[in-house]
Amino acid sequence: MKLRHFIAIIGFLTTTLVYCQDKQITLQDIWSGSFRTEGMQALHSMKNGKQYSVLNFDRQSRTSTIDIYDYKTLEKVKTLVSSADIAEIQGFFDYSFSEDESKIILTTNSKPVFRRSTLGEYYVYDIALKKVTKVSDDLVQEPTLSPDATKVAYGYQNNLYVKDLSSGNVEQITNDGEKNKIINGITDWVYEEEFSFVRAFDWNADSNKIAFIRFDESEVPEFSMDVFGSDLYQTQQVFKYPKAGEANSKVSLHLYDLNANKTKILKVDKAYNDFYIPRIKWTKDANVLSAQYMNRHQNELDLWMINTKDMTSDLVLAEKDKAYVDVTFNLTFLKDNSFIWTSEKDGYNHIYHYDNNGKLINQITKGDWEVTNYYGFNEKEKTIYYQSVENGSINRDVYSIKLNGKNKKRLTKTDGTNSASFSADFTYFINTHSSATSPPEYTLNSSKSGNVVKSIKDNDRLSKKVADYVTSKKEFSTINVNGNELNMWMIKPADFDENKEYPLFMYQYSGPGSQQVANRWNSANDYWYQMLAQQGYIVACVDGRGTGFKGADFKKVTQNELGKYEVEDQIAAAKKLGALPYIDETRMGIWGWSYGGFMSSNALFKGNDVFKMAIAVAPVTSWRFYDTIYTERYMTTPQENPSGYDENSPINHVDKLKGDFLLIHGSGDDNVHLQNTMRMVEALIQTDKQFEWMIYPDKNHGIYGGNTRLHLYKKMTNFINKTLGDKLEKNDKKEEVSSKIKG
Structure with a gap:
């Protein structure tokens, strides 16, 4: 075994000499943007169907333009807007048209609030008059032009406002908004994160009514994070965050009538207790609003049509599922007010056509x-x-x-x-x-x-650039694990020798409905895996049970037991891969981020005879610490399912740790709170387990900004080399001695 390995290393070094002119991927290459792809920014199809617009930016002149192109010729027809022609602004980085394409909202400045929400400075550009109107002197949220382009509605300090663009008059249409208590027309934290939208208001077709959701988060428990910054004293970010089993915002649906200058509450003909309103959307009829209501378990979804003229409501569709119903953006109304809907009710996600009554x-x-x-x-x-x-x-x-x-x-x-x-x-x-x-x-x-x-x-230039580097093919296959054919990719060293043994480093995410094994171009992580392959590692990824796009049964098998079957599949897959003659089963590791960090922790603890090491970045360590909508969708509440929560949470299995463990988190993570890592650390300490950890000050769930990503990936690479690459290092030293003797 040792002799064969030594010979393989010689072969490796010999082959490397052959490739000495080829570049080696470095972390600096990856995180400096060397492999960034070019795209079409803010693509918009014009209503005439013959042209499209794209946002372009000239780096030399620092000028933003919205340019119009002809579909047929792909030639540029004209520049519709240029920041160089607008004295009031220096530039813009996003835009959106009014429905009639007579006006454009230009985003000139913004700062993030949470994952999808921002506070921004916006201007409305009148194409015919070639002039701009500032939406507000304040930083506001989600400015949206009325269909007739005469007004713009927006959120500010938890209230809704409407500005008349001709008169400049601003009308405040709600008055009870208050931080950490009442929000009008903008989603609360958990809706934004888990239902994937921020703007909780919508204009009707006649531009005379606005429907909006009101969030009363008074009873939602508060979470606080220290913000260390650079001042002498830290500050604190305090926000409402409903953890599994705790109180959610109480939501209600409201209608503002611009002609009557009045707000009404909209009700449906059914009594709901502890419910969500994950979507609202006006139909083609300016008086009829659609609203989706969902129970807290998220296994029942009702589609309502609310007539805002006579204040009646009709339940047109009721979806039920033994596990959960996915909320989508696919509801589309046709001219006759029949509608398109997608559903998993036959076991796979498909498209359905219903009439306006839900038949x-x-x-x-x-x-x-x-x-x-x-x-x-x-x-x-x-x-x-x-x-x-x-x-x-x-x-x-x-x-x-x-x-x-x-x-x-x-x-x-x-x-x-x-x-x-x-x-x-x-x-x-x-x-x-x-x-x-x-x-x-x-x-x-x-x-x-x-x-x-x-x-x-x-991106031919990128293709040529990547071709200058030593890279390996990403090999797609399936692996039979626990009676299922699971999708897998594997990256081997470019000079792979089947007579040699390599350490195995596995990546996965594994969250419900997710997919990591996909036939698409490289992410930044893929270049990191190529770099690791250059150094002599085999990298693999397996999408186990619970992941998506293979049917509802495959996806929903993890219901009520997140982390059970997914972990079983990763451990079994590692064992199967470890049995291959070219993989060293004594040097196998696993890593993941977020749900993947939850998984890699569990895999190391429960698979302590399989994995030598694991890296967990921003992991959930107990589902009791995570939010209501996501967690209860798959687990119900901790009160109803305590064993499901506790038996599969890594914080309760730290006593099984045998290998090397690196735990990483950002202290400003508003999504998966640092609490997860702190509680895990305390549990590890009290069971006398040694480990390594790193906290990135004030960094959120993405852990980025400045030099942060480079530092993070250096730390992880060093940890991998220290824990899995020990034999590689020893053999490298042998080769150095051998070459010196020969020299």
Whole structure:
């Protein structure tokens, strides 16, 4: 064994000499942006269906422009807006059109609040008059133009305001907003994080009514974080955060009538107790609002149509599931007020068509595969466009299908990840394609045939740049674990020798409905894995039970026991990989971030005879510490399911630790609180377990900013080399001695 390993190292060094002209990937390369891809920023299809707009930025002149391009020729038609022509602003970095495209909201300055929310400085640009109007002198949230573009509504200090753009008059339409008590029209922390939206208000089609959700978070427990900053005394961030089993915001639905200057509460004809309103959306009828109501367990979702004229309500759809119902953004109203809806009710996520009363017209897509995105409906051609995994769960393709479920057509031709942005009249779509071997390419495609009309933008320069480095193929396969064929990728050293033994480093996330094994271009982490492969590691990733795009049963098997089956699969997969002749089963490690950190901790503790080391970044260490909406969706409450919470939380298994453990967290993490790591650390100390840990001051769940990411990945790389790379180091030293003797 030792002799074979020594010979393999000689072979490794010999091969390395052959590749000496090829570049080695460094952490500085990765985190300096050397491998950044080029894209199309803020792409918007113009209503005429013939043109699209893109945000461009000239670095030399520091000028922002919104440029209009012709779909057919891809030639630039004109510059619609240039910051150089607007004296009031220096530049802008985002924009949004009014529905009639007569005005544009320009974002000139913003600062983050939480993951999706920002406070910003905004201007409304009048295209015809070529002048700007500042929305507010204050930093506001979610400015939204009315459909007729005469007004803009926005949130400020937990209240809603409407500004008349011709008169400049501002009307405050709510008055009870108060920090950590009442929020009007903007979501609270947990809605923003788990239901993925911030703007909780919506204009009707006639621009004379605004529906909004009001959040009463008075009874939600507060969480506080020290902000250390650079001053002599730290400050504190205090916000409402409902942990599993604790009180949520009490939500209510309201209507502001601009003509009457009055606000009414909107009610539905059903008594709900402890519920959510995860979506509101006006129908094509300016008097009818749709609202989705969901019970706290999230296994019942009701779609209501509320007539705001006569104040009546109709329950048109009621979804139920033994586990949970996913909330989506796919509700689409057609001209006749029938609607498109997506559901997993047949075991896979598919598209359904209902009439305006909620009667099923037909199930449009069918099969043992998942619809992953809904793009829109072409009224003229009676055609729906969508994305799915019908061509294999690691791939994404764009399809068209008739409203009646016939004439399904695969529009994209190349395996990998395809996503589409359609022209307003559905004549064309801009396809973004990437794969593990091809960086993102943007092409103009025909929506009828799917054929490429022209290439718009590619990343050929990046391809050539990456080709200068030593890289390895990402090998996709499946591995049979616990009776299931699980998707897997593996990266081996470029000079891989099957007669040599390599340490194995596994990555996973494993959260419900997630996917890490996908045929798409490199993320920053992929370059890190390539760097580790350069150093002599095999890196692998396995998507176990509970992950997505393989049907509801596969995804929802983890219900009420998060961390049980997922951990079993990672341990079993590691054992199976460790049995391969070219993997050293005594040197196997695992890492993950967030849910992945929860998983890697559990895998090291419960699989202490399999894994030698683990890295956990920003991990949940007990589901009792995490928020209501996410946790209870999969676990119900701790009061109802105490064993599910405790038996699978790593904080309760620290006594099993045998290997090396690195624990990392940001002290300003508003999502997975530092509390998780602190409680884990205390548990490790009290069981007399040695470990390493690192706290990044004031950094949030992403742990980035300045030199932070580089420092973080250096720390993790050093830990991997220290715990898994010991034999590599010893053999490297042997080779140094050998070469000196020969010299």
